[in-house]
Amino acid sequence: MKREDRITELLSKDMNNPWEMDRRDFMRKLGGGLIIAFAVSDMTLLGSCAAEADEKGGVNAYLKIGQDGRVTLFTGKIEMGQGPITSLPMMLADELDVNLESVDIIMGDTLLCPYDQGTYGSLSTRKYGQAMRAAAAEAKAILLKMAAAELSTNNSQLVPEQLQVIDGIVSLKTDNTRNISYADLTQGKEILETVTGKPSMKKASEMKVMGNSRLHVDAELKVTGQAKYSGDMKLPGMMFARIVRPPSLGAKMLSIDTSGAEAIEGVEIVEAGDMVAVIHESRDIADVAISKVKAEWEEETMEVDDKNIFDHLVKNGTEVRELKTKGSLDKGKENSTQNFSQEYHDPYIAHAPIENHTATAVFEGEKLKIWASCQTPYPTQEDVAEALGISKENVRMMQIFTGGGFGGKIYNPQATEVALLAQKTKKPIQLTWTREEEFMFDRLRPAATIIIESGLDADGKIAMWDYQLYAGGRRGATTFYDIPNQLTNQNNAPRNVTLHPFHTGAWRGPSNNTNTFARESHMELMAAAAGKDALQFRLDHLEKDEKMTKVLKAGAEKFGWTPAKGPSGRGYGIACGIDAGTYVAVFVEIDVDKASGHVQVRRAVVSQNMGLVVNPQGVIIQAEGCVIMGLGYTLTEEIEFENRKMLTRNFDTYEIPKFSWTPQIEVVLIDAQDDPPQGGGEPAIICMGGAVANAIFDATGARLYQQPLTPARILEALAKA
Amino acid sequence: MIETIQLELNGTPTKLEIDPSTILMWALRNELGLTGTKFGCGLGFCGSCTILLDDEPVRSCMLAVSDAAGKKLTTIEGLAKNGELHPVQKAFIKNDAQQCGYCTPGMILNAVGLLLKNPEPSRKEVIEGMEENLCRCGTYGRIIESIQMAGIEMKGGVKI
Ligand code: FES
Ligand code: FES
Numbered sequence: 001m002k003r004e005d006r007i008t009e010l011l012s013k014d015m016n017n018p019w020e021m022d023r024r025d026f027m028r029k030l031g032g033g034l035i036i037a038f039a040v041s042d043m044t045l046l047g048s049c050a051a052e053a054d055e056k057g058g059v060n061a062y063l064k065i066g067q068d069g070r071v072t073l074f075t076g077k078i079e080m081g082q083g084p085i086t087s088l089p090m091m092l093a094d095e096l097d098v099n100l101e102s103v104d105i106i107m108g109d110t111l112l113c114p115y116d117q118g119t120y121g122s123l124s125t126r127k128y129g130q131a132m133r134a135a136a137a138e139a140k141a142i143l144l145k146m147a148a149a150e151l152s153t154n155n156s157q158l159v160p161e162q163l164q165v166i167d168g169i170v171s172l173k174t175d176n177t178r179n180i181s182y183a184d185l186t187q188g189k190e191i192l193e194t195v196t197g198k199p200s201m202k203k204a205s206e207m208k209v210m211g212n213s214r215l216h217v218d219a220e221l222k223v224t225g226q227a228k229y230s231g232d233m234k235l236p237g238m239m240f241a242r243i244v245r246p247p248s249l250g251a252k253m254l255s256i257d258t259s260g261a262e263a264i265e266g267v268e269i270v271e272a273g274d275m276v277a278v279i280h281e282s283r284d285i286a287d288v289a290i291s292k293v294k295a296e297w298e299e300e301t302m303e304v305d306d307k308n309i310f311d312h313l314v315k316n317g318t319e320v321r322e323l324k325t326k327g328s329l330d331k332g333k334e335n336s337t338q339n340f341s342q343e344y345h346d347p348y349i350a351h352a353p354i355e356n357h358t359a360t361a362v363f364e365g366e367k368l369k370i371w372a373s374c375q376t377p378y379p380t381q382e383d384v385a386e387a388l389g390i391s392k393e394n395v396r397m398m399q400i401f402t403g404g405g406f407g408g409k410i411y412n413p414q415a416t417e418v419a420l421l422a423q424k425t426k427k428p429i430q431l432t433w434t435r436e437e438e439f440m441f442d443r444l445r446p447a448a449t450i451i452i453e454s455g456l457d458a459d460g461k462i463a464m465w466d467y468q469l470y471a472g473g474r475r476g477a478t479t480f481y482d483i484p485n486q487l488t489n490q491n492n493a494p495r496n497v498t499l500h501p502f503h504t505g506a507w508r509g510p511s512n513n514t515n516t517f518a519r520e521s522h523m524e525l526m527a528a529a530a531g532k533d534a535l536q537f538r539l540d541h542l543e544k545d546e547k548m549t550k551v552l553k554a555g556a557e558k559f560g561w562t563p564a565k566g567p568s569g570r571g572y573g574i575a576c577g578i579d580a581g582t583y584v585a586v587f588v589e590i591d592v593d594k595a596s597g598h599v600q601v602r603r604a605v606v607s608q609n610m611g612l613v614v615n616p617q618g619v620i621i622q623a624e625g626c627v628i629m630g631l632g633y634t635l636t637e638e639i640e641f642e643n644r645k646m647l648t649r650n651f652d653t654y655e656i657p658k659f660s661w662t663p664q665i666e667v668v669l670i671d672a673q674d675d676p677p678q679g680g681g682e683p684a685i686i687c688m689g690g691a692v693a694n695a696i697f698d699a700t701g702a703r704l705y706q707q708p709l710t711p712a713r714i715l716e717a718l719a720k721a
Numbered sequence: 722m723i724e725t726i727q728l729e730l731n732g733t734p735t736k737l738e739i740d741p742s743t744i745l746m747w748a749l750r751n752e753l754g755l756t757g758t759k760f761g762c763g764l765g766f767c768g769s770c771t772i773l774l775d776d777e778p779v780r781s782c783m784l785a786v787s788d789a790a791g792k793k794l795t796t797i798e799g800l801a802k803n804g805e806l807h808p809v810q811k812a813f814i815k816n817d818a819q820q821c822g823y824c825t826p827g828m829i830l831n832a833v834g835l836l837l838k839n840p841e842p843s844r845k846e847v848i849e850g851m852e853e854n855l856c857r858c859g860t861y862g863r864i865i866e867s868i869q870m871a872g873i874e875m876k877g878g879v880k881i
Contacts, residue, residue, distance in 0.1 A: 081821030081858045215817055222822030223810040223829060225757020225797035232756035240751075283747045284740075354761045354769050354857050355823045403759070403823030404857045435762040621817055621863070628859030651766035651855060659848045662861040 069183030076116025078108040080402035094209040095136035097165035118376030122580035122679025204673030213617035235428035240283040242290035248645035260292030317470040317491030332464025332485030336455025344518035345706040348639040355403020362428035407506035443505025448472030450518040460530035473511030481541040509682040520575035520690030533563035555607030559587040573695025575687035580679025582610040586687035597711030611675035630688025731799025741787035757797035768854030771827035778834035797826035812867035820858035
């Protein structure tokens with residue numbers, strides 16, 4: 001049976017009346033076997049996972065070993081292209097010593113899976129995956145104990161240490177004909193174990209599955225169009241919704257005339273709370289109907305636009321939060337022979353997944369089922385329940401595949417909208433945001449201004465570093481370079497000030513893109529002034545940091561870096577940083593067309609130390625994705641707006657990376673298989689802006705201080721250089 | 722106004738009773754259950770709704786059902802023949818050329834259209850032919866390799 005069919009079958013087993021069961025009953029219904037619920041409480045290992053498990057009933061996850069020998073992992077994580085559907089079973093199979101092919105995974109279903117805070121922040125492998133490995137290791141210990149009892153005879157009493165497991169078959173180390181399978185061990189049993197002990201996971205040398213590349217297991221579903229996303233659900237009697245939207249964020253509706261829409265056969269107007277929607281059994285007609293609705297609005301003004309926003313952020317950044325301080329800036333200034341002061345700007349950008357926010361909802365009696373393109377099934381379940389005034393036990397989120405998230409689907413207002421409409425109309429409803437809605441209601445990466453003042457001493461060493469961050473997030477703000485006198489402040493607006501004209505949120509490698517662009521640009525600004533090679537200048541300030549030194553050197557070697565004073569004319573650029581526990585450096589080689597300002601990145605080398613690598617190919621693919629997606633924020637992406645009105649509406653004016661941008665990409669993974677795994681889906685993206693800005697300087701002598709590095713800005717900088 | 726539209730859908734002669742002005746993409750997804758054709762932008766910018774119309778890649782969000790009348794229409798669901806995946810599909814799997822997979826059906830159909838016209842495209846020709854199909858996950862490099870690999874099999878060369 002195909003993997004997908006097995007999952008469907010497994011799910012259908014308890015679909016008859018899933019609402020009547022509590023978790024334990026549900027486990028029984030799965031047909032017996034060993035169910036391992038785990039709540040490993042080693043906080044150092046699990047961090048936030050353990051804390052949340054405590055809060056939400058003591059369980060991080062569970063897995064079932066069925067009497068057919070299949071192992072099923074139930075997880076609240078979702079698959080949005082980053083690969084846990086492939087890598088989590090790999091981790092499980094390895095720790096449990098079963099064949100990878102015998103592992104099934106059920107994801108993101110709030111009824112079947114235990115609580116999970118969401119799929120973001122590169123937590124799936126480094127936190128959740130570690131917890132799951134620990135649980136699997138414990139499960140194996142339990143099974144070995146059971147096997148020892150089964151395989152013992154009157155004259156030979158066995159202990160687990162005498163046993164081995166190969167592909168789910170437990171046997172004597174000395175005689176593999178005396179054996180019993182996991183399946184037979186769990187036959188006819190209904191055991192619920194909760195493991196809380198100290199986990200002992202495999203060392204790298206013992207791993208059989210982890211560390212070896214696997215193709216994505218969902219590939220066939222995706223290349224045949226069978227993979228189901230939330231907008232692919234079709235329910236009997238389902239209606240398509242469009243919502244009346246304001247012309248700008250925060251606008252208040254003064255009046256509405258829906259008569260034009262109502263005149264169309266089959267159109268219904270639905271009001272729920274502040275929301276007015278049209279629904280129809282055909283999406284086409286819902287689209288026509290919405291265009292006939294006339295509404296008047298009172299718009300809010302904020303007197304900001306995409307040009308003056310950067311000053312606005314500085315002016316309002318009056319709440320100072322010190323992130324790091326060391327030595328004395330005054331002393332640093334005294335020791336400086338060259339001083340630098342530079343302001344860096346980063347605009348609002350959108351997540352722009354190709355799948356817009358989408359949800360399908362249906363009430364079955366009291367119970368609400370929602371399929372939503374989302375990164376956070378559990379928090380979304382809570383949001384929906386609260387908005388509808390129903391208990392969260394009556395809301396079931398279920399979604400496996402999400403068409404890209406990047407942080408943009410941590411918040412899912414579309415799920416609440418569709419649920420409200422389903423509640424009001426008692427009909428199944430599907431809501432797919434248009435691309436224009438996607439831009440307008442996205443939680444954008446916040447715009448930020450960064451002001452860095454620094455000084456070099458007579459030896460060309462950094463004597464002081466004063467980093468003032470306005471409005472951006474703190475991830476990646478403090479520097480890892482060894483600088484004797486330094487200060488990093490985050491300057492935020494007071495709570496009662498609406499700083500941003502739009503909703504803002506986490507964008508892949510949140511704020512670390514912004515901080516790394518500023519820090520790494522400034523590093524090379526100083527390197528050039530000191531007359532030093534950009535790589536050497538960094539290494540000079542990393543003498544005590546072996547990990548970053550190694551990452552930089554490995555990348556430089558792959559890239560073929562040779563020392564030179566910038567600008568060397570070669571178009572080489574470097575940036576490095578730390579994100580989600582991973583140390584990363586990116587080296588690029590670019591061409592700049594000085595007549596048009598066009599930049600072509602020819603080559604990118606990513607070097608990273610991310611601890612244990614579970615699926616090397618999966619990691620390489622994520623790094624490639626980071627390079628390509630990162631070129632978007634680096635070169636073109638920028639939201640245009642006036643007051644709270646979004647001028648960016650579709651891909652014609654918001655240019656994301658295209659085929660022709662694709663550089664040759666090489667990825668170097670530092671071997672650290674015995675270290676805990678760190679993030680893989682985000683780190684490399686943080687370096688792209690800085691690396692390309694530095695390469696533009698190296699190619700032309702022109703330095704840019706504002707992302708994206710558009711042709712117009714490049715031409716302007718060239719004119720000044 | 723409901724009319725009868727005849728076309729060949731994934732190899733099967735098909736009669737639709739439908740308003741001919743229905744957007745082809747919505748008709749495929751919502752009336753015919755062919756949800757492999759994806760909605761991304763609705764204005765022809767992203768290519769996730771790409772299908773083949775008489776072997777030519779087109780954006781189904783920009784067409785009405787009437788535009789497909791009398792024509793041969795291929796969606797991602799109709800690409801495999803007799804249970805065997807199309808070489809482009811196989812090459813995508815082999816090269817791990819999809820991440821979230823949302824752009825993938827449109828990418829594959831655009832690639833098939835490209836290879837039907839030019840079975841042995843250079844890297845540059847692949848890029849030109851694919852340029853207006855967008856992927857947010859950054860799979861372009863692997864897609865380029867897949868298309869070149871599939872072209873070789875389609876010409877009777879190495880099987881994937
Ligand atoms: S949905 Fe048709 S081109 Fe984007
Ligand atoms: S694979 Fe996600 S958009 Fe292409």
